[in-house]
Amino acid sequence: MNFLKLVQGVVGEENATSDRAICASYSRDQHWHFVPAKNPAFVVRPGDKEEVREVLVLANREKVPVVPYSTGINVRGLAIPVHEGSVLLDLSRMNRILEVNPEMKTATVEPGVTFGMLLEETRKHKLRPAFPDAPLTVSVLVNYYLRGIYQTSAADGHDHTLSYEMILPNGETLKTGSRSLSEMPYFRYGVGPDFTGVFSAHPGTCGVVTELTAKLYRLYDNRKVYFVGFDEVGAATKVIYNLMNDELAASIRLVDNQSWLKGICGTFDFPYEELPKFVLCVLVEGVDGIFEAKAKLVQEYLADSADSADSADSGGTGGRVLEFPAEFARTFEEESLGGAEKSCMVFGLQGRGNYHCIGLYGPLTLAAEYYALHEKTALEVGIPQDHVHFYIDPIYSFHGQLCYFELDVFYDGSEPGAGEKLRNYNAKQFQRLLDLGIYGWFRPYAGIIEPTVERIGHLAEVWKKFLRVLDPNEIMNRGKLL
Amino acid sequence: MGQEREEILSAIQHCVKCKLCSIANFHPAEEWQPLCPSGEFYGYQAFYAPGKLEIFREILEGGLTESSEGLLKSVYACTLCGACYEKCRQVTSVEMRLPELFEELRGELVRKGWSLSVHREIAEKIKETRNAYGERQKYRDGAKSTNENAEVLYFIGCTARYRVPEIADAMLEIFDKLGIKYQVLGEEWCCGSVLLRTGQVEAAKELVAHNSEVIKNSGAKTVVFTCPGCLNTFKKNYPELGVELVHSTQFLAGLGEGEGGSDGDESSGGGLEVKKLGMAVAYHDPCHLGRDLGIYEEPRAVLKEVAGEKVKEMKREREQAWCCGSGGGVKSAFDEFALWCAGERVKEARAAGAEALVSACPFCKRNLKEAAEREAEEREETEKEGEEKEGKGMKIYDVVELVSKGLEGRRK
């Protein structure tokens, strides 16, 4: 019996297809300049984890490559097949919120649950997930499993996954954290090593995660927003340091005035070009008493910074508190603590429409150097300076002055030569950043992982062997590591 | 090809596959509300806007060389409602004009001979009978225009002529009650909308030429449409006819202009003397009227004259209204999907506290009514099984029906 008939026997005829047009609709994502279009041979839409297991076992037996796909919005070509004859496992039908537990401040979700869907439920309990600055249509489970970046609510820190359940190609189930020991999936470090961490954030996947338990965070009624302008990146870092050191703000983002700020403010229609080049967006929240104290301190820091700007006929580089229309603050609040819809989607500026970025972790101390390198490399490869954008997001609890940096280019993907310029940019920039020093990449995707594994010594070998243990037939979307 | 290949590919390259076009604005209500009927019903990526764009690319680049069931379904089971386009431009500021791209895609399929037999049959019917339903009798056989040279011409359209004549009846009654002289065309042919929307562009040319000719010769200055699909086709696909083209609700709202409407507003519907109906109603924005033509306020203003404060807004409305499910050739080809879609709208109206769901389009009315009747039947069955359900069957109207019911004349 052919593979299609076999899987149709598992998921039903209407949920598995080899139709070329249906397959073509999964062939490309926004990263197509780097990951070329490729059709899966089959698309299968299981309805529950038992169906996932049966499909995996069949694929393993027949050595059919498997590409799990939860919402498919990853913008790095991660769910685009690499091999001929792949089966794309579209998990979007599995979209149940299995539990929202207000006492434990946790939620357990299936792969098809999006941030929007989850917030709709959790807000009933005055709770929210930690949000990436990604469209709220993306999968919560995958975002956490890939270990995303949560700049909209930086105070939440970095790791939001407590435990999960993953089905391996041989049909076995792995449970991580306390999930492996009991019915209580609420603790990450159940037995021995941090398996929750070890199995996640690969350039691809080891198995199919079918449910994941994540932390939830409080939604506060008290909120206040500040916008402060700076002419240089370096000048903003002192204020960022103070705000981080005293753990004052829920969200702190430094963006340039021509990019993400427009989404944060929620409108394209404002003379942003008249603002200082960089704008620090700060959101303070908390319970009564603590909130007022935090807001007071933040105001003082910002006022200090503004004073140093005044004294600066002087060359002083302090900030300028910006007065914006009230709805700008409202959008910033909504999108930071309720899921991003506009704030991450601004690259349509002047009809350009496409977005390229190198996302990396590094210390705040190198902020100005990362930016300078971004401008320099872009210039060298012929990317216009007005296409060059920048983003800093410091992350609590700020050990190592941990920040997420985004070196962005907003471009018109249909322009001839655009892809080549970006590829040249990447080739130079990956090496330069590694030379300058970074903590790590946002995600290990195609193109970025190759020059990196060269530098990690024996760890690379161990990593590859580890993946082979879980997936000896190499059927999973191993992506680009092997 | 209407648009150049490079232009189309360029538009396709701008889609980042964020899929925000599949839901209505999340903020400030923070509710997850689907927006794309075809994606929501069928599930595969091919049925959402970003997936369809990839299929189009694959065809243009020569990767798809044969028709298939999945191709025809994903391309034609889209109501061309334009909700994806409105949402996309709002969040990205990129003008992808998705429904136009999808129409181009259909045109490309038809040129390759990849079309649905049911759509080809409609073209045959139109060729034979000049209407989309293949009907041979005439609407109100023997009914005459009140005045063959009247300045107002009512273009009835196939659906109001042959499937929901109560809308045409209501419109004529309104003219009569208001003492407005009107004419209807003895030789009104299908406007061509269904052919154009299904990619059968060539077949529509004869219809456009005929209707243009008879309207030019009619001496009319204003053409009134109760069908937004016809109106949109006249505006988009017809040559300039030198006449004013208006929707019934614009026409009625315009009667108040300069005469001081009930709230002193222009285009308010305030020129009508209407008895209030005392029924809570929700207004459904027809896609062609709202998203295509930008007409959102006039129908609401006219409805307010009839229902007063009892007009309820549904959660998805105006640019982000949920489609009724019948447009783009879907009703004829994928009736189950069309009815599901309308059923969702009926539920939404009920949740808004409405007793009646009111549209301004014969096509919407027909589909919503069928869905409401089906729902009522199902309800009866479950009630028999002892499971009480809240509320009664939803009533479905067109705005002009409610106006004609309550109309007492022109406001002095």
Ligand SMILES: Cc1cc2nc3c(=O)[nH]c(=O)nc-3n(C[C@H](O)[C@H](O)[C@H](O)COP(=O)(O)OP(=O)(O)OC[C@H]3O[C@@H](n4cnc5c(N)ncnc54)[C@H](O)[C@@H]3O)c2cc1C
């Ligand atoms: C405009 C924009 C901005 C963004 N900004 C951010 C940001 O600020 N921070 C951030 O974190 N992310 C950001 N993202 C990326 C986004 O968060 C990712 O899309 C998301 O993390 C996961 O993508 P997805 O759900 O669509 O996963 P998919 O595309 O479905 O899958 C991604 C990868 O995970 C694998 N996978 C999918 N499902 C499973 C499963 N159940 N088990 C195992 N493996 C699986 C796939 O094979 C693939 O390798 C942004 C995206 C966009 C479009």
Ligand code: SF4
């Ligand atoms: S059409 Fe627009 S909103 Fe939809 S996926 Fe593409 S870019 Fe996103």
Ligand code: SF4
């Ligand atoms: S036009 Fe309507 S049905 Fe078609 S893809 Fe867009 S939102 Fe979906």
